[in-house]
Amino acid sequence: MRYKMLCTDLDGTLLALKNKPSEFTSQLFKKYATEISIVLVSARMPSGIRYIQEILGVTNQPIICYNGALVMNGEQVISSHTIPVKLIKDVANLCQNHQVALGLYSYDEWFAPAPSERVAKEEFNTQTKVVFEPTLTTLDRWQQEDKGAHKLMLMGTKQGADQLQELLDTEFKKEMDIYRSNDTLIEISPAGIDKLTGIKALTQPGISLSDIMAFGDNYNDISMLQGVGLGVAMENGRQEVKDIADQQAKSCAADGVAHFLEHYINTYK
Numbered sequence: 001m002r003y004k005m006l007c008t009d010l011d012g013t014l015l016a017l018k019n020k021p022s023e024f025t026s027q028l029f030k031k032y033a034t035e036i037s038i039v040l041v042s043a044r045m046p047s048g049i050r051y052i053q054e055i056l057g058v059t060n061q062p063i064i065c066y067n068g069a070l071v072m073n074g075e076q077v078i079s080s081h082t083i084p085v086k087l088i089k090d091v092a093n094l095c096q097n098h099q100v101a102l103g104l105y106s107y108d109e110w111f112a113p114a115p116s117e118r119v120a121k122e123e124f125n126t127q128t129k130v131v132f133e134p135t136l137t138t139l140d141r142w143q144q145e146d147k148g149a150h151k152l153m154l155m156g157t158k159q160g161a162d163q164l165q166e167l168l169d170t171e172f173k174k175e176m177d178i179y180r181s182n183d184t185l186i187e188i189s190p191a192g193i194d195k196l197t198g199i200k201a202l203t204q205p206g207i208s209l210s211d212i213m214a215f216g217d218n219y220n221d222i223s224m225l226q227g228v229g230l231g232v233a234m235e236n237g238r239q240e241v242k243d244i245a246d247q248q249a250k251s252c253a254a255d256g257v258a259h260f261l262e263h264y265i266n267t268y269k
Helices: 023-032 046-056 085-097 117-126 135-145 158-172 195-200 219-227 239-244 256-267
Strands: 005-008 037-041 063-065 070-073 076-080 101-106 109-112 151-155 176-182 185-190 212-216 230-234 247-249
Touching: 023 046, 023 256, 037 046, 037 195, 046 063, 063 195, 085 101, 085 135, 085 151, 085 158, 101 117, 101 135, 117 151, 158 176, 158 185, 176 219, 195 212, 195 219, 212 219, 212 256, 219 230, 219 239, 230 239, 230 256, 247 256
Parallel strands: 005 037, 005 212, 037 063, 212 230, 230 247
Antiparallel strands: 063 070, 070 076, 101 109, 101 151, 151 185, 176 185
């Protein structure tokens, strides 16, 4: 089948070096950007995706940010879903009780209460900048502005994250989507929002989900891989992701997405 759009996750899928794609991937995407629409799909904020678009030569395409909570085409907002401040304050209280730092994301802004090694690592990996501000100061301002968060990022020790995950699942599972990125990191999105809902915001007459191929490696990619025409898991991905995928690509370190795309294009020429 000839697919019209390629949607790919970034970290652990397209990127092995964390903050930039390889030269091989960059050149290949530039070569085939006129043959298939290439959409970047990530938990990152917009600025953490746009510089990757520039490297790949696909700045004319939309981006799906925050695991689907914000979809943009240039400066145009196609869809936006946020967590209300009232709920965030409840989460903030739990974080404070378990010595877990809370990062707040809205559009292209990222706020954290204090510097840390984890925050510095995130800044480097995503090439973004954080604003340090007390959490309640940010939330009180957002409440006045009638804003919410596209994503919450909870950063702590493994023990703190374990305890907090259990409480969050008990108290907020119906109101927010809670995702464990790794042992020390929990990410929270608006309820019912994921990468597939972000992709659905881009479908239109002439392009349906069945016309799309998608690549991913982690739990938050599962809905996307299951919902499109062709779901491709990375060799380095979690086993649960490989189990539901239609096909498998080489690892991110081996430029798996680019090699898969090259083979696909050459097959259908």
